[in-house]
Amino acid sequence: MKTILVLLFFFGICGAANSAQTSGRIPTWVKDSLLWVDLPALAEARKMPIHWNLLTRQLELGKNGSKITWTENLAWVNTTEGVVSIEAPAFLQRGSWFVPLSSALRLIGSAQGTPLFWDTTSHSVTTRIKSDLIGFKVSKKDGAELVELRLSKKLPYETIFHPPHFLVRFSGLKGDSALFAQFRASKFIQKVTPSQEANGFQIRFQIVEGIEGGEVLEQDSGRAIQIIFGEKPAPEPIDPDTTTIVKPRKKKIRTVVIDPGHGGKDPGALGKDIYEKEVVLSVGTKLRDKLRKAGFIVKMTRDDDTFVELQDRPAMASKWGGDLFVSLHCNAVDGEERRKKTDGYRVYILREAESEEDKAIARRENKAAELSSKKRKSEISPVEWILLENQLNSFTKESEHLTELMVDGFQNMGVRKMGSGAGQAGFMVLVGAFMPAILVELGFITHPDDEKYLMSPKGQDELAERLARSILRYRDSE
Ligand SMILES: [Zn+2]
Incomplete structure (x- = not known):
């Protein structure tokens, strides 16, 4: 006997798909720490035909040859490549199908032969150009401006300075103009115009009149190209009488951001x-x-027992204009044996770990990060270390200085020093x-003496006092 298949064509029938069509926003749903997407709406946005088979409780996307078949409550799908497992089974919600977003993007992207990305601001799906030009940044450096172009590998390029324009041309490169969309005129650069040419990608900088253009430096084995734009240096005064004595300036630190780790559903490490x-x-x-009494503006990433996402903490600090x-x-x-033996404080900066011990910490x-509802990563990849270089170059020296003062200020305290007292590792926070x-x-917290000290109001007060004093010393140092 032939099975009677009930086929429903989805275009515009489902409310969710309809609203996605009019507003461009694809509905999503957060459940079990996963982000789920309205599959018919997503498929429609990618112009994929949809067939809903009510009898077999299956949803088919695409035409023969690139078909993806989802089955309700099954954690795998059928594709032309075979059976593929997905993060979690599809479920029905508000009369539509919801599936894990990352699985959906991966599968539809692979069926359509293009990588797909989720744009959280517009709630839509995008295809970004995969380019070897991966970063663009303008920063200030000693009164000059530093343009940095990041590449995933060394590429041939040429630069031409033809005032008021400075050109960088990469032959054979497919570039992503979106990288430059955020740029607003800076002091020395009026405009940046990226363009895709037949034989490569070109970036044109329009420079303010009278500006020296472009000492070009290569960093990171050719994967970073830096161009410096600055004013022509004024001649140095020679007359010794005009020399003035400049007093060492104290650091301008107004806002300190304190980040108490963990919180809420994340208890952190457990003592007895x-x-x-x-x-x-x-x-x-x-x-x-203590810091407020000393005149600082102090912000805390949490001041009660709530869970704050790891990556949100530094973002909050930046938003508040934190100086530290x-x-x-x-x-x-x-x-048990290691717990009895291992004790002490240790102050860390962000740098790739040099010891296995720091790596483990x-x-x-x-x-x-694993507790995050946004499924965030818990490790810094080699590529990310490269992207972090600017942050590290700008602040590592200062962070190291503060670390030194802190280790110095922690002497003869209720907790001993662990090793040298200072370390470095890839802390996401x-x-x-x-x-x-x-x-x-x-x-x-796992050492009996340390735990006692960390628990006691006296110990906590001493720690806070030493931290505050080190921050004061840091502010007053050169
Ligand atoms: Zn912790």
Whole structure:
């Protein structure tokens, strides 16, 4: 007997798909820490035909030859390539099909032969050009302006200065003009015009009159091209009488951002009698009060027991115009014997770890990313380290300086020093803090003596006092 198939054509029938059509926004849904997308609306946005088979409870996308078949409550789909597993099974909601967004983008993208990306602002799907030109940035440097072009590999290029234009031409490159869309006129650069030519990609900088154009530097084995634009230097005064003595300037630090780690559903490391999230909140609050008394503006990424996403913390600090970012944590180790032996504080800056021990500590702290509803990554990839270089170059020296003062200020305290007292590792929470930023492991919550100290109001007060004094010393230093 033949099975009777009920086929529904979806165009404009479903409310969700309809609203997606008119507003361009594709409906999504957050459930079980995953972002789900309205599959018919997404398929429609990608102009894929949809067939809903009510009898088999299957949703088919695409035509023969590139068909993807979803089945309700099944964690895999049928494609022309075979059976592919997905993050989670599809479910019905508001009369439509919801599927994990990342699986949907991957599968539809591969069926259409183009990588697909989700644009969170417009709630829509985009295809970005895959280009070897991956970054563009303009920053200030010693009174000049530094343009940086980032490449995923070394590429041939030429530069031409023909005032008022400075041209950079990459032969054989397919470029993404969207990289330059955010640029607004700066002091020395009036306009940036990217254009795709038949034989390559060209970027034209329109320079302010009287500006020296373009000392070109290559960094990072040719994967970064820097162009410096600046005013013609004025001749140095020779008369010794005109020399004035300049007093060493104190650092301009007004806003300190305190970041007590973890919180809410993320308890952090567990002691016998207290959680890391409780210790760091207490110390953080005490530190806030002391710094406010000393005249600082102090912001906290959390001042109660709530969960804050790792990556949101430095973003908050940047939004507040922070001049200093201090993330507070407690350390931990596994195993009864190691717990008895391992103690001490350690102050960290963001740099690739040099020791396995520091690597492991960062890995443990980065675990909070796994609790994120946004499915965020818990590790910094090699490419990201390259992209981070600017942040590191700008602030590492200052962060190191603060670290030194802190280790010095922590002497003869209730917690001992762990190793040299200072370290470096890939802490996600420090990524994107465009200011001097450190992460302080106050002590080992898994060590009996350290835990007692970290729990006690006296210990917490001493820690806050030492932290505050080091920050004051930092502000008053050269
Ligand atoms: Zn922590």
